[in-house]
Amino acid sequence: MPNGYPTEQALEKARTLISKQGLSAKEWAEENSLSPSTVYAVLNGQKKCLRGESHRAAVLLGIKEGTVAQ
Template identity: 80%
Template sequence: MPNGYPSEQARAAARERLSKLGLSAKEWAERNELSPSTVYAVLNGQQKCLRGEAHRAAVLLGIKEGVVPDAPEQYGRRKTDIGTVIPK
């Protein structure tokens, strides 16, 4: 993500994961307390995902590596973590 935008390959992989879960982007966004429009923008490559909600969405979608301090337990947060590190 040298220019800040997630690669098409990473975005396609995230869409595939959502499909395997049987979730629409809107359903996934609501489950993760994110704006559906932000999730759609991340999945379509319209957000740089550098900070804020777009960063959070990209990390939770597995599009980029990063830290999300308030991630749900399903993302592997440990009690000793300052934040949740989601590998790419």
Template identity: 75%
Template sequence: MHNSYPSEQACEQARQRLANQGLSAKRWAEMHDLTPSTVYAVLNRQKKCLRGESHRAAVLLGIKDGSPTN
């Protein structure tokens, strides 16, 4: 669904990928020029990730399909 939040499973998989890489969400955010609070909000399903920085974070985290520049 276009207006729904990312699934819990997708967010958990993204958290696991970060852990496997030995990266904190904060460090990953800094590496991608994102604010840590946005990345935490995306990972915790507090944002719908429809546009802007949250959309970019979700695409880069692999939570949703799309272009990170949308």
């Protein structure tokens, strides 16, 4: 994924993760101090998730490996 968008399989896994927690994407975003619009864009494959808030969302969702500053 470093040079492209997340795979559909990774995105589906992230959606399942949120669903298993009984949360909407907006609720999950707010619990993790993220913008809901960024989380929706990541889950829909509209962001590359290379840096910034989209990177943080992708790491927390398990879409990509990496570290996030807390």
